[in-house]
Every structure is written in C-alpha cells, then in structure tokens.
Amino acid sequence: MQSQMKESDPILEVENLSASTDNLPILKGVSLAVYPGEIHAIMGRNGCGKSTLSKIIAGHPSYNITNGDIKFLGENINSLEPEERAQSGIFLGFQYPIEIPGVSNLEFLRVSTNARRKFLNKEELDTFDFEELVKEKLEIVKMDHAFLSRSVNQGFSGGEKKRNEILQMALLEPKIAILDETDSGLDIDALRIVASGIKKISNSQTGIILITHYQRLLDEIKPNYVHVMSDGQIIKTGESDLALELEKKGYEWTDNFIKET
Amino acid sequence: MVKENLVKDVVKEPYKYGFVTDIETEKIEKGLNEDIIRLISQKKEEPKFLLDFRLKAFKKWQKMKEPDWAGLGYEKIDYQDIIYYSAPKQKEKISSLDEVDPKLLETFDKLGIPLTEQKKLTNVAVDAVFDSVSIATTFREELAEHGVIFCSISEAVKNHADLIEKYLGTVVPASDNYFAALNSAVFSDGSFVYIPKGVTCPMDLSSYFRINSGDSGQFERTLIIAEESSSVSYLEGCTAPMFDTNTLHAAVVELIALDDASIKYSTVQNWYAGDEKGIGGIFNFVTKRGKCLGKRSKISWSQVETGSAITWKYPSCLLLGEESVGEFYSVALTNNLQQADTGTKMIHIGPKTKSTIVSKGISAGNSKNSYRGLVKIGTKATGSRNYSQCDSMLIGDQASANTFPYIKSQQPNSEIEHEASTCRISEDQLFYLQSRGIEFEEAVSMMVSGFCRDVFNQLPMEFAAEADKLLALKLEGSVG
C-alpha cells in the first residue's frame, strides 16, 4: 500500500488481520486503513474473502480472529460485540439482507436508531418523532411509506432489500459504512438511487468501503483506492483506474500478482 | 375417471419366486430349549464364548414379552412349533463351488443370482444363504487380495474368532428386544464382512437370503466392520417360496464404522407376502443397527421393502463419533393385507453429527403402512442436524398410511426438521400422462417410481433398476 501523509487519523485500520471459521483460515493477513472522506473499493473473485472481511469488521460470531487487529477511531475493537460496533458507528450493508418474519420494519428501524442515538448522547426518539425522521430519510432511497409496516425484509424484492439497507445507513449515520455487493441484483435505475443515496449520506468525515465485482457502481461512486483480494489477502492496491483495468483484463490478469509476490 | 376395480387389479402380479426347491435337508426337531441351542452350537462347532453368548441371550429371551406396541395384528407365534436349524444335505466340507449340489445352484440361478464361475455376476461378490446355512461366496480370492474378509458368519467364527468375540452383540445387545434376543440365541448363519484400514472395497458385496422350507424360521446374523478410512457397499436380497403358513424371519444386522469409514447397506426385501386374503407370508421382524463409532464415519441405510406379510424393521444409527453421519432412505410398498411398520432411529450422541431420513410409503389394497421413527439429540451433540421427510401415497380407500415421528432434543445448538405429507395419484396427473399416449398402468408405475425417486437414487445401479421393476410388478392393476 502506498504511503501518503494524511492530515487526520484513520477511521478504520485493519492490521495484518487473519481469521478462520471452523478452523479453516479465510483471511491471511489483511491490512487496510480508511481515512475520513475516503472511499475504498475491494474487488476480487467469489470466495476470495472480501465478504468475510466485512463480516469480521462487523463482528460476526462465526469467525475467529487468529492474528492482527481491527482499530476503529484508534481503539482496538477485536473483542467488541456486533451491537457495540454498530452503536459506535460501523455499518455493514449486507449482500443478502436477512428476512425477519414478524418483526415490523418500523419497530426495527426505531430500536436501532435509538440505540445509536443513545451512544451519541442524543435524545431517543418516540414513535412520532421517529416517523418524522423516517419520512425524511425515505426520500433519499425513494421508498414508499408502506415498506415500514411490513416485516423486516420479508417479501421484499432484491432492489427493495438493498434500498432498505441504505435507509438504515441513512438513519444510523455511521462513521464508516462497509457495503457488501450493494449493487448486485439491482437494475440500472435502482443502482442510481442507491448510489445517490450513498453519496448523500457520506461526507468528508465519513469513510466508505465498497465491496463489489463490477465497475458499474464505481462509475457512480468514484473510489479513491481500489484493492484486489485473492485467497484471503490484498494482492494489489491502486487508484480508481485499477478497477477499469481489472474490468478490461479480468481476474486472470491479477493472478500474475500472486506469482510476483 | 379411473375405475376402482382397475386399481385393485394392479397389485395382482403373481409372486414369481414362490417355487420350492426339492432337496434333501437336515433338520433338527421342532422346539426351543437349552438343548436345542447346544445342538445348534455343536453342529456349527462353535467356540465356548459363542455358546455362552447364545445361552445368555436365551435366558434373557425367556424373561421377555413379545411386544405389541406397533399395533400389528397377527396370530400368536408358537415358538415351540418352529424348526431352528435346517440345512441342505451336502458333503461335509466343500472346497469349491463345483461340489455344491447342482439343485442349489439351479435355485439361485432361477432367482437371478448365478453363482458358478462361468455365470457369476462380474461386479458383485455374492454370499448365498439357503435356509440356515451359507452355500457359497463368490470372489473370495479377489477380495482377499485387498485384505477384505467376506464369508459366512459361521466361517468367521472359525477363522476370525477374535473379531467376532470383539464385536458381536456390541451394536445390538442380546437384551435389546424380544426378536434380537431370540436371534442371538439361535442364529444359524449370515454374512461377515471386514474391511481393513484404508481399503475401499473393490466391488459391491451382496448376500442373498432364500427361505426354502416352510416350517423353519430364518435367523441370520450379519456383522460388518469397516476399519479406519475404509468403505464398502453391501447389498441384501431376500425371497421365499409360497406357503400358506407364516414363516418367521428374525434377523440381526450390526454395522460398525470407525474413523472416516463409510458403510452403505442396501436391501431389496421381497419375501413372500401371503396371498390376497392374507394367508401365508413371512413375518419379517428384523433388528438392524449401525454404530458410527469413529470421527467422520458414515452409515447409510437404503431399503426397498415390498414383501412379507408383516414387516417390522427400523434400521438405525448410533452417531457417536464427532461429525459422523447417518442416513436412511426407504421405500415401503404394501398391498392386500400386508402390514409394514418401518422407520429408523437416529440417535445423536457426538457433536456435529448429521442425519437424513427420507421415507416413502405406498399403501394399496387393505394394507397398513406406518412410518415410525425416533430422532434424538442428546445433551453433548452440539451443532447437530437432522432432516426428515416422510411421504405417503395411498392407493384405494381401504389402505392406511400412518406417520409416527418421535422427536426429542436436549441440545439448543442443534436443528431438527421434519416434514411429512400424504398424497395420492391424482386423476389430473394420470390424465395428462394418458393424453400423451402412455398406457394407464405405465402411467401409474411412472408416478410411483417418480414418488420414490429420491430413494432409488441412493441405491446401487443394478438394484435401482430392479427395485423399479419390482414396484411396477407389485402394483400392476391396483390404482384408481
């Protein structure tokens, strides 16, 4: 990774991270630092470990960190619970958002928003104030109010699920958002809505990690850095043109990097 | 509209294995007591430990009561009216197949199991059991080259007494149930398989059981041991002549799989089922159980049960080893007055154990077909999974289909899923097939075999084709 002097401290630092599940190593020494205002893209074949990286940063209980550290705003968060990470401002947009039958979307959004607000020492919102807030945020993702009364993600189309993820991001106002294949399964209109939503929510104080296979999301949101992952490692890091080159030459091209290293 | 009588006719195919071989046999007198057991043991020249095993089992059996919980209706069996040992008379020691009575070879020929060097099946080693004794085992030398032992259990008692003493009765203890105790006391013959460490058995092994005499019971015993990292596929077939009396068949099968070993045990059971009035037929009361002793071991049962007047059989798996796997795939077809009460027990003891149950019951005529199963996840079986699916198909409005799954979990970090459904062959489906020019009976058998597909897929190839044909024959004329 190229060294460059940064003015502020990083939001998220991943240092030489190795992790496994069921004794199977998945990550083999990943390092990454995201500074305020930066957008990073992580690309790579299926199974290269990029989704796993996002889950580990969010604290999924099925993975064990075997080596290395995850630091958020300078603090080591290796042993924090997933909810503590979320409350402090780490957001994971799921590749496959989970359906939770019976739990109303509105209630779910309210409880999570208030958990974050409590952490920020902000006043918790009652049902009415929350309705107001949601209405405003629904605009960002162009979602209908009716979505709120349904069960969390249940019966949502692929596009609706992804928009619901961005809605949650808008409500939680994270410091860093890791968006795992948020572009997959979206048609071009939905992709634009999602991309513009992400741009609206992010600012010079926040960081974003986009995990994706395709260039098309990166056409909408231009990343500062592009990382290519393979077999649990980042094998190449470049600027946004790396993604274009990758699109042109395919992942076989990156296989050479492994040989080089 | 399909006519009711058409339905009934479908099941009337005569039993084609119903002939009797006219051969001189050596039988002991009827009845059961300690002397009879000593006599059987003596005839088989058994070591003392085995005689003791038999006598102990007999004592237990005497104290036990014949079970009635399955609600099977049959006349009380007179255990003193059964001959417990019957063997075709032949030369004392047979050194090669050429010395086997040609009548016996002919019998197995007729059953589609040729044994002679010229005609024997090329890809399957066969152990042929006629009444109480094993007649011949093919491919012995070839198997021996790989260290695989495949012989009759009587022979194993003589040549591999250490293995027998170590494992016999460790999976199905003599006290397990009434019929297992009876078998332990009087078992006559059966097959023995030993697959040494690291060996993949080079061909399928098969036993063929033939009951010939009408008044003797058949009590065979099978023991299969798969050492570490070995694997074997074993097939079992059964037929019997038509008699108007009921014959008792009470077998015990024990399987043991050590670390990384896998045993696949397939049965096509076509004992004589009795006539349409329910007269005659075999009482098939069998205890089959496998012990997944080793880590990552696997035992897979697949069965096609079409014969017997009454079948009472629950091939089971004790999943002790970590990450061990148990499977049960079953098709049970009953017709006329047949009764089948079959299913499995999956006992999860070790952590991360997995089991799968797929059971397909087809009941036609006045028959009764029940699935009875137990899935139990013990306190230490963390991370275990079970999936069961039990489907019944009813043909005609006189047949009954029951499902009795017992499910018990004591381990929160485990998952059990059970599904069951009942259906019949719909007129729409039949019409659709017929409108494409398919004959009525062909259509029915297509539907039935489609219903059983998941299970047939688990059978070894030749067996699957055989099973398909068997079902079609059995069902001929029975649907509406």
Place this chain on the structure above:
Amino acid sequence: MEIIEKIKTKQSQDSLTEIQKICLDKLQPSPLPNPKSEQWRLSNKSKFSNFLNYPFNEKNPKFDTPFPKSSQSTIRLVIGDSCQFNLIEENYSIKQLSEDKLVKYIKEQISCFDENENWSDLLNLSLNCTKNTLGLKINGSEIPPIEIFSHASSNSLNAKTLIIFLEKNCDINLLQVNLGKENSSLSQSTFFFLEENSSVNHGVVSYGENKSNLLNSLNVIQQNNSEYNLGSLHFKFNFARFEIRIKQSEGNAKTNIKSMQITKKDEQISTFTKIDFNGPNGFLDQINKSLADDKSHAIFEGSIIVPKIAQKTDASQLSRNLLLSNLAQIDTKPQLEIIADDVKCKHGATISQLNEEELFYMRTRGITLTEASKLQLSSYFQEIISFIPVSKDRWDLLDKLLQEN
C-alpha cells in the same frame, strides 16, 4: 386409588351426583392414568402426583382478575360465581342449560370416553358438582365478546367445568382465562358444541403463579359448516397439560388452531391434540409453538385421524419449537393416521434455537443481543397472540405478562 378415596370421603355417597358416580365407577379399575401410555409417558411423575396432593376444595373464593374492569361491551362470567346466569336480549340470548340437558349431554360424552385418554375429564367430572359447572346455550346474532374465568385458590385442588352449546348460525368471540394461584391445582374441563353454521373464535389463556398446576381439557364437537378457531397460550405453570380433542362429527367443518406454551425454570407444560375427521371435506390448519428455557420441558403430541369416510380432508399440522437452554428439553410428535385416499395431509416439526443470522443482522444495527432476542421472541409469539380474541387493552396486559416472563 387415593384420589378416589379422597373424593368419596369428602362427600357422602348420597350427595354424589349421577355424573360423579358414573365417573368414579369408570375410574375405579384404574384410578390413575397409565404412565406408559402415549398420552402420559412423558408426564413428570412427581409433578403429576403433586397435582393430586392438594386437598380438594369446592368453595369458590372471590378473586381479583388481573384483567381490566369489565366494560359494557363485554360479558364477563366467573365459573362458580356466575353459574346462575340468564341473559335475554333483543338479538340474542345466553341461557343456562337445563340440568336435564346438561346431564344428558355429559353422559353421552362419557359413554365414548377412554379411561386413559379422557382421564383428565373423568377426574374433573368426578370431583365437580353443579355449583362449579357453567352450562350455557347461546343463540342469536351480534353477541358481545364473552370472557369466562376459572381459577384455583392457594393450597387446594379446584375443579371447574364449562359447557357451551352454540346454536345454529350463531357466532361468538370467547376468551377463557384459567388462573392458577400459588401452590394450587386447577382441573378445568370444557365441552364445546358447535351446531351447523356456527362459528367461534375461542381464546384460552392460562397462566399460573409459583408452583401452580393445571389439567386443562377441551372437547369440541363441530357440526356441518361450523368453524372453530382456537388461539391458546399456557405459561407459568409448574405442571400443566392442555388436552385438545376436536371432532368434526360429519366433516365439512373448519378448524384453525394456534397454540403455544412457554416453559421456564423446571416447569413442564404439554399440549396434546387429537383431531378426528368423521366425515368428508374437513379442514384443519394447526400450529403449535413451544419455547423451553432453563431446565424446563415442553411437550407436544398431535394426532390427526382421517378414516375412510373423511375423503377430501385437507389437514396441516406444524410443530415449531425453540430450545433456549442446554438443560431444557423438547419432545414433539406430530402424527398422521390416514385411511382415506383422496386427502391432503401434511405435518412438519422443527426444533432449533433463535436464528443466529437474524440476531447478527439486528446486532449490526446496534440492537443489543438481549433486545434482538426479545424482538425475535415477540415476533414468534405474535402469530399466536394475534389469534386470541381479546380487545386491545387486554392485549397489552398479555404482552406485559409475556415480557415479564
């Protein structure tokens, strides 16, 4: 044998009613249920004998219902207090069943009792007297919701009987609440008869206090075109059995059941259901949910019986179970017994814990594990609770009770 002696010594032979005598006679040869029978084999023996240990109490002490005050729009009855009840309005009438009819009906029922299967009813009827029996005949339309309370008082065994005849074309919402006080046993037997074209939304909420026990037996007979909907919840009992027997006497009826039991500490609660289709075109949609925590034991056994006469039956039964602790256990046994061929029957059962992926998803949104589990549990309850016919204010109370639990 003890239990029979207990009943007999309590009252002189002469003061026993005809029903009591018949039931005592039936119990005589086997005074206790056979512990090896399917219906009783999983019942905890010491808990069950504890049930019978309390002295029998005919009195019916006043109690405070924890539910909100009765409103104009609901009819509230307490078995024992309101057993002399007649209400005749313009559109409808709720009248007391005549003694004759009551006795005749119960005798009919008893004649087809099986000593083991109907043991709870036999016990109830041999203990009970007219005083604690509420028999109602309901007809008409626009009937306000009815609430019926039954309770046991501390340190005693109480028996309550409820008999309801719903006449043709009539439909009602009925909530039955069974309350157990500390150290008490309640035997509640309910007989429901639905005439043609009638329909009922029946709620059964049973909850106890410390060391309370319950034997709750519900017998329903449905005539042609009737619809019976049951939503039930049993919790906070040291030992409770809920037995549901439904008979569609001529088929052609609809039955919906959503039942649930929650067990904690070392409680044991079981639900037994038997649905008998005695004619064609019957319909059943049933789900039973259990939740077992701590060292508790939840049991479900359901059987669906479809004889030859019951062609075109459409029945589905689902058993969903959550096992939340290493020391808790769950037994479930959904059974099908089918002879008819043109039927659609299915059943399913699952045992698992709370869904981990769902929990993780909520936690990544900042919701704590406890909160996330609660949300998941309340969604698990929701399906059942929303099926219990109670008005909004009562609903809140139920919700609160569940939260506390």
